[in-house]
Amino acid sequence: MSQTSSENKTDLSPTNGASKVAVLADDDNSRTVSKSVFQNIAQGLSGRLLVLTIVFVMIAEVLIFVPSVANFRNVWLQNHLDTAETASIVYLDGADFMLSEKAQGDLLKATQSLSVSISEGSVKRLMASSPTVGMVGERVTLGVMQPFESLKSSLSTLFFGGERIYQVSGPMKSRDSQIMLVQEDKYLRAALLNYARNILLISLVISLITAGLVFLALYWLIVRPIIKLSSNMDAFSQNPENASLVYQPTGRGDEIGVAEDRLASLQKDLQTTLRQKQHLAELGLAVSKINHDLRNILASALLFSDRLAGIADPTVQRFAPKLVKTIDRAVEYTRSVLDYGKAKESPPQLRIHKLHQVIADVGETLNVEQQANFEWKNEVPKDLEILCDSEQIFRVVLNLGRNAVQAMETDDASSLVKQLTVSSAIQGDHLELRISDTGPGIPVVQQPKLFEAFQGSTKSGSTGLGLAIAAELINAHGGKIILERSDQRGSTFMIILPYQKN
Secondary structure: OHHHHHHHOOOOOHHHHHHHHHHHHHHHHHHHHHHHHHHHHHHOHHHHHHHHHHHHHHHHHHHHHHHHHHHHHHHHHHHHHHHHHHHHHHHHOOOOOOOOHHHHHHHHHHHOOOEEEEEEOOEEEEEEEOOOOOOOOEEEEOOOOOHHHHHHHHHHHHHHOOOOEEEEEEEOOOOOOEEEEEEEHHHHHHHHHHHHHHHHHHHHHHHHHHHHHHHHHHHHHHHHHHHHHHHHHHHHHHOOOOHHHOOOOOOOOOHHHHHHHHHHHHHHHHHHHHHHHHHHHHHHHHHHHHHHHHHHHHHHHHHHHHHHOOOOOHHHHHHHHHHHHHHHHHHHHHHHHHHHHHOOOOOOOOEEEEHHHHHHHHHHHHOHHHOOOEEEEEOOOOOOEEEEOHHHHHHHHHHHHHHHHHHHOOOOOOOOOEEEEEEEEEEOOEEEEEEEEOOOOOOHHHHHHOOOOOOOOOOOOOOOOHHHHHHHHHHHOOOEEEEEEEEOOEEEEEEEEEOOOO
């Protein structure tokens, strides 16, 4: 006994208590997760789709139910007329066509009527009648009533009937006569209510089955892919650099498939852009470090050039000022690079400058005239003055000119015309500055991305920053730079700048 009693005692040891707490916690977590899932379905697209599907199917069932009620009512009335005709036809050919009191009662009971009568021409025979018929409130002639009237009468009986009396008549099938019944509508209403209840239950079952099938189909074809898309976008937004999170399209040919392809393409482009931005940031840091030391070196070179300017040699005296000016520009560029690493390109310092002289400085820096088979043309009028930052315009034209020279250097044919021309034209309130060359042209595939950082380079080993910087400097002036022409005859870049005549 003691052993059995001890076995039945509850184990209150710490270990057992902890296990029970863990089980209760798991149950709570399961209920919480189930509740969360149910709430997500109820509040999300899936729940709304299910509810709308059931509602729409029920509406369709109602639209079918309403005319079926009128049809049921007509069939019910016709059946009672047929019953009355069958019971009366035996007495119509006899001399004594009045039914016995018992037969009348059976006929009225079978047809659920207050009276039964038959009209043959102008002769009306009363086959059976109850002592109290009452006043007829509605007359129904089967086969004559319009569908809308039949529907209206059926719904009126269904919702408001129960204490009214009506007369129904119709042609007999056995002879050319009319048979008429006077009935209380409570029997018809009871039949309609029973029919409506059955139809409602059947419609509800059909609606649930149809809604379930439609919901599953739409969930599988639409909702499930959308959930997958949204989950992927959420995960990708948390870690856009993870290549494994790029959406893998299923290859569908419908609108969902198009959305999948667009999302995958967008994510790949975004990752490429992020890599470029990261590369640009790393490059900027590296360039800033290099420029810091390079500026010190150029400062020493500037000291040496100052000493060189003191030598009396004519050749030295000729080139020393240009060397000093070039080194000065290089020092200024290194400072600009360091400033750019902190923010962005410095805003232009606008002054009135002779544009011809700015372009001439570019020609001297490029040193095109000293190269064989090269021709430099500065066709900008010497008296043309423009409000601009001369150093920034110098950098832009120098960049375009150096690109043109490098492109023309790729062909060593002695008969080839190698010409670099800078010209200008005033068009109303703006100035058009053209830089034209006779190089091989820019490949068509590269042209749409010419002015994008790391995208516009057409030469191996180039960073592709030059044209991007040039576009930024021109935009800061309130103008724009475009590729006007590029074919086998060469390329022409056009710089458009605001212009006001002094």
